[in-house]
Amino acid sequence: MTDQPTRHVPAGLPGRIQHYIGGKFVDSADGGTFDVLDPVTNEVYVRAAAGKAADVDHAVAAARDAFVNGPWPRMLPRERSRILHRIADIVESRDARLAELESFDSGLPITQALGQARRAAENFRFFADLVVAQSDDAFKVPGRQLNYVNRKPIGVAGLITPWNTPFMLESWKLGPALATGNTVVLKPAEFTPLSASLWAGIFEEAGLPEGVFNLVNGLGEEAGDALVKHPDVPLVSFTGESRTGQLIFANAAPYLKGLSMELGGKSPAIVFADADLDAAIDATIFGVFSLNGERCTAGSRILVERPVYDEFVERYAEQAKRVVVGDPQDPRTEVGALVHPEHYAKVVSYIEIGRTEGRLVAGGGRPEGFPEGNYVAPTVFADVPPSARIFQEEIFGPVVAITPFDTDQEALALANGVRYGLAAYVWTNDLRRAHNFAQAIEAGMVWLNSNNVRDLRTPFGGVKASGLGHEGGYRSIDFYTDQQAVHITLGPAHNPTFGKGA
Numbered sequence: 001m002t003d004q005p006t007r008h009v010p011a012g013l014p015g016r017i018q019h020y021i022g023g024k025f026v027d028s029a030d031g032g033t034f035d036v037l038d039p040v041t042n043e044v045y046v047r048a049a050a051g052k053a054a055d056v057d058h059a060v061a062a063a064r065d066a067f068v069n070g071p072w073p074r075m076l077p078r079e080r081s082r083i084l085h086r087i088a089d090i091v092e093s094r095d096a097r098l099a100e101l102e103s104f105d106s107g108l109p110i111t112q113a114l115g116q117a118r119r120a121a122e123n124f125r126f127f128a129d130l131v132v133a134q135s136d137d138a139f140k141v142p143g144r145q146l147n148y149v150n151r152k153p154i155g156v157a158g159l160i161t162p163w164n165t166p167f168m169l170e171s172w173k174l175g176p177a178l179a180t181g182n183t184v185v186l187k188p189a190e191f192t193p194l195s196a197s198l199w200a201g202i203f204e205e206a207g208l209p210e211g212v213f214n215l216v217n218g219l220g221e222e223a224g225d226a227l228v229k230h231p232d233v234p235l236v237s238f239t240g241e242s243r244t245g246q247l248i249f250a251n252a253a254p255y256l257k258g259l260s261m262e263l264g265g266k267s268p269a270i271v272f273a274d275a276d277l278d279a280a281i282d283a284t285i286f287g288v289f290s291l292n293g294e295r296c297t298a299g300s301r302i303l304v305e306r307p308v309y310d311e312f313v314e315r316y317a318e319q320a321k322r323v324v325v326g327d328p329q330d331p332r333t334e335v336g337a338l339v340h341p342e343h344y345a346k347v348v349s350y351i352e353i354g355r356t357e358g359r360l361v362a363g364g365g366r367p368e369g370f371p372e373g374n375y376v377a378p379t380v381f382a383d384v385p386p387s388a389r390i391f392q393e394e395i396f397g398p399v400v401a402i403t404p405f406d407t408d409q410e411a412l413a414l415a416n417g418v419r420y421g422l423a424a425y426v427w428t429n430d431l432r433r434a435h436n437f438a439q440a441i442e443a444g445m446v447w448l449n450s451n452n453v454r455d456l457r458t459p460f461g462g463v464k465a466s467g468l469g470h471e472g473g474y475r476s477i478d479f480y481t482d483q484q485a486v487h488i489t490l491g492p493a494h495n496p497t498f499g500k501g502a
């Protein structure tokens, strides 16, 4: 089902987007800019400063100075926590405006952008609470030694983020990096720099000391690359495509940096015949079409047990056809416009490939009534064999592949038969099968009879090509800190004596 677009352009869009370095908004050293497009018209609506190595040098120097000489790493956790809570308060109080801008820049439906703005606030609140509650290990060797962990911030963290839910994903790195006392240089995705440019004002208002947060806009191969290769950036947290992650790994290797990699996915949703089919259909529709399908944990492959396969496919296709495509700013919209014409072209090319690989039962490209903009109708392919490219490769759009299976073993082989391993969703009312199956899946995160509902204390991350390292809860604290072991001798010095031979 489609809806006629009603255009809404937010008031007060910036005239240009700059870097923010050492507490000041600045242009690129060489004056370079890049175009930012509105995904509904694909017209340039603003130009952003295109950072290069010189700008990254400048930002890292400011962050390094704030780390070495500034108050932030030395403040009590409670003091940092107060500022982080103020950041969360400000984000919450401006959630509607943030959502309006994010939706305009990224094409995400406004209601979903609002949810992401609130989640961004929650990320700050969560890590603000966590660092205050943080305790570290102490080990006693009775009468001999007391050994304890002295946890320290590491230095300048390089944060490189993608364009899907940009503001929220930035907060997922900024929250723990700042809470633990590091200073940061953020390089947001070049398709969606608008919401990232708002952090500076929010942080200033909350009282974050100057130089702690720095922002360099620009292309991945230029600004991102310079950040990865900067010798004064000892850790890089990256979220993006698996092949970019591979490149960053190689580029960071000579510097032996700490790396956290949140990469791509092709997550399965497995629906057994004994499942609550109504709930499974609703959840698997939302699981792949929410956030325009531009979601790392999207359940983009649905594996359905043969006895309910035909019914599932028919009902799923009918419901997918009723998903409301519309202007991202319209609160009725369920699927908005994809972020950028390049990404649109990629998604549409996969739909064309899918026509030769599976049976198209819903969607199939540009929806009626949307002659321009990056709109794609929710698209469903059934009978997709596991060898198909649309089964194996991340499409990152509103496109789903449905495949039948006959046995648990076959379902498991299908679920695990891709290079990715981010999330999985299992639908069954058999308790034993649910746990055994969930535990056998090669995925960093599994949800049983549930959509992707996050608990920020649990590990977040993927296995195989979906990532390396987990964040979430104390794992984020571990990534952004060094744990120095300090050993104290309680009795006489305990060592064999050398050099006192007769």
Ligand code: NAD
Pocket (backbone or CB within 6 Å): 160, 161, 162, 163, 164, 169, 187, 188, 189, 190, 218, 219, 220, 221, 223, 224, 225, 228, 239, 240, 241, 242, 244, 245, 247, 248, 261, 262, 263, 264, 265, 295, 296, 297, 394, 396, 422, 462, 466, 467
């Ligand atoms: P991308 O890899 O193209 O870009 C991500 C970021 O990396 C951008 O800021 C980009 O400018 C930068 N970059 C690109 N090349 C670089 C280089 N050589 N050196 C340093 N930085 C570089 O990814 P994208 O298209 O923006 O995002 C979509 C991808 O992100 C999908 O694969 C999706 O699954 C993944 N993703 C994963 C998670 C997760 O938590 N696992 C979350 C969201 C998105």
